[in-house]
Amino acid sequence: MYIFLGKFADVVVAPPFLYIDQNCWTGKGGAFTGEISVEQLKDIGCKWVILGHSERRYVIGENDEFIGKKAAYALSQKVGVIACIGELLEEREAGKTFDVCFQQLKAFADDVVIAYEPLWAIGTGKVPTPEQAQEVHAAVRDRLSKNVSAEVASKTRIIYGGSVNRGNSSNLAKKEDIDGFLVGGGGASLKGPEFATIINSVTSKKVAA
Numbered sequence: 001m002y003i004f005l006g007k008f009a010d011v012v013v014a015p016p017f018l019y020i021d022q023n024c025w026t027g028k029g030g031a032f033t034g035e036i037s038v039e040q041l042k043d044i045g046c047k048w049v050i051l052g053h054s055e056r057r058y059v060i061g062e063n064d065e066f067i068g069k070k071a072a073y074a075l076s077q078k079v080g081v082i083a084c085i086g087e088l089l090e091e092r093e094a095g096k097t098f099d100v101c102f103q104q105l106k107a108f109a110d111d112v113v114i115a116y117e118p119l120w121a122i123g124t125g126k127v128p129t130p131e132q133a134q135e136v137h138a139a140v141r142d143r144l145s146k147n148v149s150a151e152v153a154s155k156t157r158i159i160y161g162g163s164v165n166r167g168n169s170s171n172l173a174k175k176e177d178i179d180g181f182l183v184g185g186g187g188a189s190l191k192g193p194e195f196a197t198i199i200n201s202v203t204s205k206k207v208a209a
């Protein structure tokens with residue numbers, strides 16, 4: 001199960017495939033055995049889809065073009081898109097974090113929620129410092145401002161994902177450009193009190209703002 005928390009404490013539950021998929025096909029339904037169309041997601045009341053997750057990119061082999069088609073179609077059908085971007089450890093170490101994230105960002109339109117998920121932090125217990133995460137979030141927002149508009153940049157929710165837990169969510173949430181979290185099903189999203197603490201770290205930020 002994955003759960004995303006938005007700036008205004010929208011809570012989106014994205015359970016595994018059998019219960020509601022977090023993925024969708026690139027266009028209107030058709031003969032694509034094993035895939036789930038946006039129409040089918042809507043049919044069961046699904047309002048969001050997670051696209052571009054690193055597991056889809058690196059395990060299944062989806063590329064930016066394919067992910068971009070999915071995102072465009074989902075948005076055209078009024079299904080919200082949580083668009084994942086993030087670098088590999090070796091890309092970070094080579095100083096390519098921004099390049100990778102900006103490249104992945106190109107696949108998405110301007111009305112998505114962006115989830116920055118460095119691959120080295122997903123399910124590993126390793127978390128960027130709040131400053132490291134903020135640096136990428138701020139760069140992504142700046143990129144949106146330059147390439148789309150200042151208005152879009154300020155209204156886009158940029159959430160962080162990768163080993164978020166009750167111990168680190170509050171310091172991450174305090175950073176200006178971290179608007180919420182994508183919390184994995186390996187741990188924190190399945191533990192009620194821990195999950196509530198993570199939600200509260202986002203809502204307290206809003207109250208304090």
Ligand SMILES: O=C(CO)COP(=O)(O)O
Nearest residue numbers: 122123162163183184186
């Ligand atoms: O994106 C995520 C899972 O796919 C984040 O997972 P974790 O919170 O378990 O690191």
